[in-house]
Amino acid sequence: MLIKTLLNKCQKFKSFVYQSVELAIHKGAEVLEITVIPRKNGLAICSGCQKPSAGYDRLNIRRFEFIPIWGYRTFLLYQMRRVNCPTCGVKIEEVPWAQGKNELTKTYMQFLAFWARKMSWKEVAETFNTSWEKVFHSVEYIVDWGRKHRCLDKIKAIGVDEIAYQLGHKYLTVVYQIDRGYTRLLWIGEERTEKTIRSFFEFFTEARSKQLEFVCSDMWKPYVKVIGELAGQALHIL
Known part of the structure; x- marks a missing residue:
């Protein structure tokens, strides 16, 4: 089964497709690079008002770290679009797999935060070949999300x-x-x-x-x- 097939089964993003998966060298180590492209005729989402907007131009390719696959560090590669939003002006698009300028995908932060409940942050970083700071930011992201979405009603x-x-x-x-x-x-x-x-x-x-x-x-x-x-x-x- 192709890796792209597995990704579409467990991590499919609306309005985006996985174009290719390649084994590459990044900072002296072998990594998996997964190239993501927007669907044809799909409008980008303004990061300011979260509304679809017409394209303005494209920026350089960004790397977003994803859950390791078979021990290989894995990255999503995507060329970010800027949009010409009638409300917010020219803005970088919002993508469903990451938040703001964060270089970690939401899925990877959820993954690290899950293991941080079972092991020390140092052990998580060493086990998954990442840094203590990335584990910290992952836990921080999950805590912030939980605080924003928790319900305090009907507590007796x-x-x-x-x-x-x-x-x-x-x-x-x-x-x-x-x-x-x-x-x-x-x-x-x-x-x-x-x-x-x-x-x-x-x-x-x-x-x-x-x-x-x-x-x-x-x-x-x-x-x-x-x-x-x-x-x-x-x-x-x-």
């Missing part, structure tokens, strides 16, 4: 606690959703003061706080005071 139970992260009584306040069958970290704040826990409830909003049915915490007075004030209807389990 939260847990509040502190963790020491440094000698000398340096603490972080952490708040989790602890509904039955669904547990996740919601928020982290510096210190364990009354101001800190108030910051969480400001982030969470008054409407959501009034829908809470259970709050679990220790007997740290700043927590007890603010929880009673801002989520007093909830059963507070100490």
Whole structure:
């Protein structure tokens, strides 16, 4: 089976096609280079307003690092188009496999971030022949995406606690959703003061706080005071 066939099965991009796959030399090492081209008559997407726009010109070929295939570092090669957008003016097109000027594909960042949950970032970098910085940026990308797309509605139970992260009584306040069958970290704040826990409830909003049915915490007075004030209807389990 051809590599292009596999790519079309697992990583197909609307309005783009895989033109060729070649084994090449890049920075002294053998790599797989996958050339991507736009479909005929396909309009580019403006990176400013995300609307289809007429072409303006083409830039030099850019390399986007993709998931390694059979141990070979793999790159998508694409000649970026600039568009003449009636709203935004001349802009570089938006492509579905990468974000902004990032040289890593979204798929590769998802791949590295997945393994970063199972191994140290250094081990991930060494295993997949990449750098610690690329693993870091991959995790950062996934966290940012998750924060933008998470839903905070219909949360009925939260847990509040502190963790020491440094000698000398340096603490972080952490708040989790602890509904039955669904547990996740919601928020982290510096210190364990009354101001800190108030910051969480400001982030969470008054409407959501009034829908809470259970709050679990220790007997740290700043927590007890603010929880009673801002989520007093909830059963507070100490």
